[in-house]
Amino acid sequence: MSVKLDLHPTTKKWIVGVFLVGVSMIMLLGFLNLAGPIGKMFTSESFQLLGWAAPVLPFIFLILGLIFFSSKERTIWASGILGSSFFILGLSAILDIVSQAGLKRGGAIGYWLAILPQKGFGAIASFIFFVSIVIVGLLLLFNYPASSEISDEDEDENGKQNSVVRWLKLVVFPLNRLKSMLFLISRPFLPKLSKPSLKSEPFISSSAPQFKVHKLEDEYDASSALKDKTNFDDEIKVRPAKLSVPYVMPPLNLLDEDRGKPTSGDIKANMHIIKRTLANFGIEVEMGEVAVGPTVTQYTLKPAEGVKLARITALSNDLSLALAAHPIRIEAPIPGRSLVGIEIPNHAVTLVRLRNLLENEQFQGSQYRLNFALGRDVAGNPVFSALEKMPHLLIAGATGTGKTIALNSLLISLLYRNPPSILRFLLVDPKRVEFPVYNGTPHLLTPVIVDVQKTINALRWAVKEMDRRFDILAGVKARDIGMYNRELKRGQEPMPYIVIIIDELADLMAARGKEVEAVIVRLAQMARAVGIHLVVATQRPSVEVITGLIKANITSRMAFQVASQIDSRTIVDNAGAEKLLGNGDMLFMSAESSKPRRLQGAYISEKEVKRVVEFLKRDFEPEYDSEILDPQKATSGDFNGGEDVFGDEDPLYEEAKRLVIQARKASASYLQRRLRIGYARAARLLDILEERRIIGPGEGAKPRDILIGSSDNLINDDQSDMEEDNE
Known part of the structure; x- marks a missing residue:
């Protein structure tokens, strides 16, 4: 009776890795004559077959073992095995070509590989051919596209690249990749390491070797689009994060895999x-x-x-x-x-782990830069979406239903696809407990923002940055950020995407509702084309927080479990969210479909988030922009969404105040009729009067109270006017 071992894929991978590393150690001992007669015999046969290339074998097996430890993708394993074969065979052939007649320093294999090319093409051509084979073997072994890593960030002002830096990168990257493999294996056994202090330089990095991100094909002729245009690099305030070493995406081994299966009953x-x-x-x-x-x-x-x-x-x-x-x-x-x-x-539910979704071909092969994992539908199929298509996202639900986990899944998904040269974040966390773990990540524009006033400054800066980017796109006649980045000349810095994530909108609306609503609405209306996207979450889905203007401009929404059908209709315009199960169970509504779709959201634990963040923080220092939180530099002069408009700039303010005090009544219709203005301006004037305690707050259908007397106020106004005339 045969016994079938049902081993976990990770267990199988580790078994192969341990075996290969063990073989490499035994082979090394054999070459040192410390492995007994069998080791001595293996060493002798290896030298006869491969010649002086034989001592490389233990190191090849060691690297293969580390590859099996650090990657789950079978394509990576195949490229490692094929690359090591190319390398060792090409090296033995090279040694045979350069050896003197009759010595056979490449062994029997090197001799038979080199003899035919030498007879047909000569020694020099054969040498060049086998050097190419060795280089291809190294590229396959480390899964390293050298041309994409050696990008244009090292070009000087004359467009000539520093050749020393170029060749250093060819040597440094395999070593950096090997270091990452060793870190992944030894991470559970290492103490907490302090973060190295590295200075940042502008860097346009490429995609991770472990992770394939297909770029959009060029749809336009980029040869002449920017040649005769003004260089706008100095106007781009958000620059790619400067990295002193090549950026490597975090490996998927940092995340946990799915476990268990759901049980549906009979x-x-x-x-x-x-x-x-x-x-x-x-x-x-x-x-x-x-x-x-x-x-x-x-x-x-x-x-x-x-x-x-x-x-x-x-x-x-x-x-x-x-x-x-x-x-x-x-x-x-x-x-x-x-x-x-x-x-x-279901009688027994199962967690939808983020790792299994990120390994999916739909995610890896997506053409969108801001693609992220949502979860699985009721049939268990993976579901993904992209901020470029949304282009903004509203998340709402009761406390403890999975909103923060959904935000973490979105953040980690984006971190696995984009280096800091492509994507930057603004994280707002009024609750002060959810996002601080991301502090120090090289993708952040500022430390996590927890103060209301700093949040207002950051949002105003985003509006100013949006207007600046529109000027840049208009100058080069680019339709959107994707077209602009595709048509860049060599050496120019790309325009990075900016994702603004607000974890609790209710706190901001309670403190500075009018300002927050105005800036969110303006960004939601216009910012998509320039690569600025909003993700807004709240645990209080009321009409005071999710206003009509916000809903109208953010059409993609996630609804987690809520207390009532009214709350469900506030979020997704349909009932059903009140019947969800919590723990990531949600309704997702996108701009593509007006009817909500039920999903089980992707799950990522706090430990997994910390692993990914620590991996990113080990080699890279964040580059914060202090101007973003500066109230003077963040305020845009032509932006009328903040409190700048609630002042004496309105020329009708004094006249409106006199009319209200004299008539002892205040209403928008009264000011419209007397001042011949529109409703919006009349309502704004009422807000100013209420803020300055001239009138009381509105109480439904009741008239507003006039808080100051007419005669005293008018006398004071006349006296002040006379003093101003005398001055």
Whole structure:
């Protein structure tokens, strides 16, 4: 009877890695004559076959073992094995070519590999050919595209690249890659290391070797777009982060894998109960397929002709009673299908780990830079989206339902796709406990912002940066940031994307509601083309926080579990979020589909977040921009969304004040009629008067109170006017 070992993929990978490292150690001992007669025999045979290339074998096996430890992708393993073969065979052939006649320093293999090329092309051409084979072997072994790493950031003002820096990078990168492999293996056993202090220089880095990001194909002729234009580099305030060593994306080994499988219960029995319960109320249905997801199981059914869907949805509580399951959600109809879906909670749920989603080909092969993992749908299929398509995202739900984990998943997904030269973050955390772990990440423009006033300054700076970027795009006739970056001349710095993430909007709206709403609305309306994207989260989905203007301009939304149907309609304009299960169960609505889609959000633990952040902080120092939080430099003169407009700049303020005091009443319609202005300006004048305590706050249909007397105030005004005339 055969016994089948059901080993975890990680266990298999470590077994192979340990075996290869062990073999390398034994081979090394054999070459040192410390492995007994068998080791001595192996050493002798190796020298006969490979000649002087034989001592390289232990190191080749060691590197292969480290590759198996540090990568899960089978393509990486295959390239490592193929590259090591090319390297060792090419080296033995080179040694045979350069050896004197009859010595065979490349061994028997080197001799037979080199003899035919030498007879056909000569020694020099054969030498060049096998050197090329050795270089290709090294590139495959380290999975290193040298041309993409040696980019244009080292070019001087004359456009000539420093050749010393270029060749140093060819040597440094494999060593840096080897260091990363060793760190991943030894990380559980190492003490906490202090962060090295490195100065930052402007750097345009490339994608990680472990992670393939397909760039958008050029759609325009870039040869002449920027040649005759003014150089706008000095105007770009957000510059790529300056890195003193080549940027390496964090490996997926830092994240945990999926564990366990969901348990849906007795599917056949549930199908029978659903059909019988509906039949008891006079509704005939035909049961369809069943999809088992990580959190819920969806039972599909097709009602008989003439049956109103409202009759089925009205039986939600009766089905919940019959199935002994709560809560259940009825999707009628399923988008794109002539079926009704009944979603029943699983008996045992499973976490949707972020790592398995990031390993998916849909994520790795995406053409979008800001692609990120959302989770899995009710059928267990992975779901991804991109901020370029959204272009902004609103997240809402009750406390503890998964909002912060969703933000962490979005952040880590973006960090796995983009170096600091491509993406920068502004993180706002009024709660002060969620985002501080990201402090020190090279992608941050500022430390995590926790103060309300600094948040206002940062948002105003973002509006100013948006206007500046529009001027730059207009100057080079580029439609958007993607077209601008594709048409850059060699040596020019790209325009990085900026993602602004606000973890709790309610706190900001309570403190400075009008200013925050105005700047968010303006960014949401215009910032997409220049690569600035908003991600806003709140645990209080009320109309005071998620105002009509914010909803109208942020069409992509995530709704986690909420307390009432009213809150659900506030977020996604539909009921259903009140029936979610929590723990990452959500409804996602994008601009592409007006109907929410149920997903189980991607999960990432705090430990995983810390691993990724520590990996990024080991070699790179952040480069913060102090101007962003400076109130004087952040304020834009032509921006009318902040408190700048609530002052005496309005020439009608004094006249409005006199009219209100004399008439002893204050309303927008009264000021509209007397001053012949629009409603928006009249309402703004009322806000100014209320702020300066001339009138009281509005109380529904009741008239506002006039807080100061008419005669005293007018006398004071006349006296002040006379004093000003005398001066």
